[in-house]
Amino acid sequence: MSYVIGIDLGTSAVKVLLVDRDGTVAGEVSRSYPLFHAYSGWSEQRADDWVEGTVEALRELTSTAGIDAQSIEGISFSGQMHGLVLLDGEGNPVRNAILWNDTRTTAQCREIERTLGDKLLSITRNPALEGFTLPKILWVRENEPDAFAKAKLFLLPKDYLRYRLTGELHMDYSDAAGTLLLDVAGKAWSEEVLEAFGIPAEFCPPLVESHGLVGTLLPLYADSTGLPSTTKVFAGGADNACGAIGSGILSEGLTLCSIGTSGVILSYENDKTKDFAGKVHFFNHGKEDSFYAMGVTLAAGYSLSWFKKTFAPNESFDQLLEGVGAVKPGAGGLVFTPYLVGERTPHADPLIRASFIGVDGSHERIHFARAVMEGITFSLNESVDMFRSAGKTVDTIISIGGGAQNPVWLQMQADIFNARVVALENEQGPGLGAAMLAAYGAGWFDSLESCANKFVKHADSYSPQPEAVAAYAGIFKVYQQVYEQTKGLNEALAPYRG
Numbered sequence: 001m002s003y004v005i006g007i008d009l010g011t012s013a014v015k016v017l018l019v020d021r022d023g024t025v026a027g028e029v030s031r032s033y034p035l036f037h038a039y040s041g042w043s044e045q046r047a048d049d050w051v052e053g054t055v056e057a058l059r060e061l062t063s064t065a066g067i068d069a070q071s072i073e074g075i076s077f078s079g080q081m082h083g084l085v086l087l088d089g090e091g092n093p094v095r096n097a098i099l100w101n102d103t104r105t106t107a108q109c110r111e112i113e114r115t116l117g118d119k120l121l122s123i124t125r126n127p128a129l130e131g132f133t134l135p136k137i138l139w140v141r142e143n144e145p146d147a148f149a150k151a152k153l154f155l156l157p158k159d160y161l162r163y164r165l166t167g168e169l170h171m172d173y174s175d176a177a178g179t180l181l182l183d184v185a186g187k188a189w190s191e192e193v194l195e196a197f198g199i200p201a202e203f204c205p206p207l208v209e210s211h212g213l214v215g216t217l218l219p220l221y222a223d224s225t226g227l228p229s230t231t232k233v234f235a236g237g238a239d240n241a242c243g244a245i246g247s248g249i250l251s252e253g254l255t256l257c258s259i260g261t262s263g264v265i266l267s268y269e270n271d272k273t274k275d276f277a278g279k280v281h282f283f284n285h286g287k288e289d290s291f292y293a294m295g296v297t298l299a300a301g302y303s304l305s306w307f308k309k310t311f312a313p314n315e316s317f318d319q320l321l322e323g324v325g326a327v328k329p330g331a332g333g334l335v336f337t338p339y340l341v342g343e344r345t346p347h348a349d350p351l352i353r354a355s356f357i358g359v360d361g362s363h364e365r366i367h368f369a370r371a372v373m374e375g376i377t378f379s380l381n382e383s384v385d386m387f388r389s390a391g392k393t394v395d396t397i398i399s400i401g402g403g404a405q406n407p408v409w410l411q412m413q414a415d416i417f418n419a420r421v422v423a424l425e426n427e428q429g430p431g432l433g434a435a436m437l438a439a440y441g442a443g444w445f446d447s448l449e450s451c452a453n454k455f456v457k458h459a460d461s462y463s464p465q466p467e468a469v470a471a472y473a474g475i476f477k478v479y480q481q482v483y484e485q486t487k488g489l490n491e492a493l494a495p496y497r498g
Contacts (some may be wrong), residue, residue: 001020001021001067001071001074002021002071002072002073003018003019003020003021003026003073004018004019004072004074004075004076004133004433004435004438004439004442004444005017005018005019005058005061005075005076005238005273005438005482006019006076006077006078006242006428006430006431006433006434006435006436006437006438007054007058007074007075007077007078007158007161007431007434008077008078008079008239008242008429008434009050009054009077009078009079009080009158009161010080010239011035011080011099011100011156012032012033012035012062012305013030013031013032013033013053014030014031014050014054014055014323015018015028015029015030015426015431016029016030016052016054016058016061016069016240017027017327017431017432017434017435018061018065018072018336019091019432019435019439020487021253021439021444021454022454023426023432023451023454023455023456023457025047025147025348025426025428026065026067027061027064027065028056028061029057029058029060029061029064030485031051031053031054031056031057032053032079032257032390033045033046033049033052033053033097034049036096039104041102041103041104041262041483042098042102042104042141043098043099043100043101043102044096044097044098044099044102044181044210045083045092045096045097045099045251046055046096046097047085047093047096047161047355048093048164049178049290050160050161050317051160051161051164051165054161054165055221055224055225058227059081059224059226060159060224061092062226062227062394063226064223064269069227069275070228070229072228072231073095073231073233073438073442074214074232074233074234074441074442075165075217075227075232075233075234075440076117076233076234076236076238076377076437076441077158077161077162077234077235077236077237077409077434078158078237078238078239078241078243078359078430078431078432078433078434079156079157079158079161079175079236079237079238080099080100080157080240081098081100081131081175081178081240082099082100082131082132082133082136082178082179083098083100083133083156083157083163084097084098084133084136084137084140084154084156085154085155085156085157085159085376086140086147086148086150086154086406087151087152087153087154087155087160088150088151088152088268089150089152091169093153093160094147094148094150095140095144095147097157097160098136098480099141099157099334100131101131102130102131102136103131103138103295104130104139105131105135105136105138106129106135106313107137107401108128108134108135108142109128109135109136109137109464110128111254111311112128112134112135112138112180112197112281112382113127113128113254116193116196117267119192119193119388119405120180120278121277121278123183123184123192123193124181124182124183124184124190124193124280125177125184125185125278125282125283126177126178126181126184126266126278126281126283126350127278128180128182128350131300132178132179132180133154133156133178133179133181134180134181134193134197134446135178135180136200137197138197138493140322140478142344143158147242148209151204151466152201153169153202153204154203154204154303155169155171155201155205155474156171156176156178156179157204157224158175159172159175159438160261161170162214162233162235162236163315164221165198165217165218165221166214166216166217166233167208167215167218167303168214168215169205169211170206170207170208170214171205171206171207171208171234171235172203172208172210172212172236172237173187173207173208173209173210173237173453174208174210174237174238174241174242174282174284174285174391175219175237175238175241176189176207176284177283177284178233178238178281178462180284181193181194181199181204181326182284183271183273184272184282184284184432185262186292187207188207189201189207189491191321195256197247203300206490208233208235209288210234210235210236210237210241210286210287210288210437211234211235211437211440211441211448212234212235212285212441213232213233213234213384213441214233214234214235216229216230216231216232216235217231217233218283219230222270222365226415228454232438233444234437234438234441234443236286236296236394236434236437236438237286237433237434237437238283239288239293239430240264240266240283240292240372240374240430241283241285241286241431241433242286242429242430242431242433242434242437243256243258243264243266243294243305243429243430243433244256244266244268244285244286244433245286245287245432245433245436245437245448245452246429246430246431246432246433246434246435246436246455246456247398247400247424247427247429247433247456248288248335248396248449248452248493249267249268249292249454250268250290251268251449252268252269252270252393253268253393253395253396254267254396254397254398254417255267255384255394255396255398255419255498256397256398256400257270257380257397257399257400257401257403257413257417257421258400258401258403258429259301259376259399259400259401259402259403259404260300260301260397260401260402261299261300261301261302261305262296262297262298262299262301263296263297263300263301263376263379263380263401263403264294264295264296264297264299264369265294265295265383265384265464266292266293266294267292267293267294267387267392267394268290268291268292269290269291269292269293269381269422270290270291270391271291272291273408274291274388274390274392274446275390276386278380279295279345279346279386280293280294280295280297280345280346280383280387281293281294281295281385282311282472286433286437286448287448293387293390293392293417294383295344295345295346295380295382295383295386296344296383297338297343297344297345297347297376297379297380298339298340298341298342298343298344299338299339299340299341299354300376300379300380300403301339301376301401301402301403302340303336303340303354303372303375303376303440304317304369304372304373304376304402306340306370306442307320307368307369308320309317311365311368311493312365315435317486320352320369321369321373321408323366324366324369324370324373324408325407327366327367328470329374329412329415329471329475330374330469330475331363331367331368331370331371331374332362332363332367333357333358333360334356334358334359334363334367334368334370334371335356335357335371335374335375335378335475335478335479335482335488336354336355336356336357336368336371336372336374336375337355337357337375337378337379337479337482337483337488338354338372338375339352339353339354339355339381339490340353340354340485343379344385345379345382345383345386346386347483347485349372349483351490351491351494352483352487352490353490354483355486356371356483357366357478357482358363366473370390373408373409373412373471374416375474376403376411377403377412377413377417378416378475378476378479379415380417381416381476382480384397384417385417385476389398389435394417394419394427395417395419395420395470396422397413397419397421397422398418398421398423398424399413399421399422399423400423400424400429401427402425402426404427405422407462408462410460411462411464411465413462414462414463414464414465415464415465415468415469415472416476417464417474418464418465418469418473420464421461421462422458422459422460422461422462423458423459423460423461424456424457424458424459425457425458425459426457430449432455432456435455436448436451436452436455439451450495457488
């Protein structure tokens with residue numbers, strides 16, 4: 001048997017998966033590393049902590065998996081998006097990496113909007129948000145000129161990790177799409193954007209496809225991980241792109257619903273000219289010459305976690321949700337908007353806050369629990385609604401994350417989305433997607449679709465129930481009105497928040 005390894009470089013930990021030719025996970029190891037919040041809104045990590053954690057995890061994997069390391073044919077990567085790593089002329093970081101969830105760059109976002117105007121969306125296909133990479137570059141240039149003067153090139157997190165392991169500098173299209181420097185449709189660094197901000201072309205690394213072979217392991221890291229120095233290394237992709245690959249989102253009509261702390265609706269797209277007017281993200285996929293549209297709910301699973309912590313701290317989630325299936329759609333006329341930390345899609349609004357609407361004396365805790373689940377799903381449905389309004393077909397949704405662990409919630413998704421919802425038998429997300437890129441790159445399959453047919457295993461599916469679909473369609477219209485009705489009140493209350 002031969003194997004590949006998928007390395008998922010997350011925000012809090014790196015996870016490495018050993019996967020065989022049948023798509024079976026034969027081993028899994030993770031290592032955590034610290035986050036640094038020096039000031040409010042700042043979020044940083046030491047780039048070399050990623051390298052050390054990954055090397056440790058690979059060494060444990062190869063020593064405990066009970067296989068011959070020579071049978072491992074390839075490695076690929078999934079990585080947290082948008083994070084800025086600046087390298088000096090010798091390839092060393094000039095400062096800590098600034099992460100995707102760092103919010104210090106509001107002024108730079110407004111500068112980007114003023115400078116590029118309509119070109120921002122026509123070229124990069126995404127609005128200027130604090131999480132993206134270009135605002136971080138501008139912030140360092142303006143606020144840390146000495147550090148920026150040393151910087152000769154920038155990378156994203158997984159690309160730095162791969163560079164250290166191989167000595168080769170590259171960035172794949174799916175991750176580059178989240179920098180605001182890429183011409184997304186043209187698949188090239190945008191000369192217009194670079195010129196507008198005085199950034200030289202050599203500041204950007206060479207671009208490569210996600211399944212592209214970029215080198216082999218340096219002898220130092222072959223020795224320290226127990227892997228052969230001949231192990232092929234493939235570029236990999238952004239975590240959302242790899243999550244889509246690992247869930248089989250590789251053709252039109254297929255959409256991913258991922259409910260973790262935040263929530264994502266991601267839909268495959270063939271048409272590079274599709275225009276969502278910046279209301280949702282539009283990125284290059286990890287599949288060659290393909291794209292995906294993506295909407296984000298900031299407080300998806302976090303809303304349910306908050307509700308449990310606040311109202312049932314000593315109960316399990318199963319206890320909290322016991323009996324929720326007996327509550328009819330609409331939670332007895334109770335509506336929840338999950339804006340606990342602001343919102344991303346379709347309202348890029350950091351000041352809006354959550355609310356319960358329609359509370360009366362008949363409501364019990366179980367009604368509130370169901371309303372929270374419905375509100376999270378309504379927020380995700382705003383992205384589905386926009387996809388459909390732009391002419392996309394959304395008829396099958398693969399559901400992963402916390403929302404896929406509860407059959408009632410899966411049926412609720414089918415009814416609110418009005419689409420067939422499918423859970424996965426062995427959900428591994430971005431790590432499996434990275435392994436699939438290695439398997440495809442190594443020649444195990446003639447396409448990512450063929451790989452998905454083998455690796456991605458469906459479990460139960462849920463069909464929309466006409467009566468519930470009709471009820472939710474009416475409630476969704478009410479839900480959509482709540483934002484505008486409460487926006488002014490939330491802005492007025494902002495100064496009183498802690």
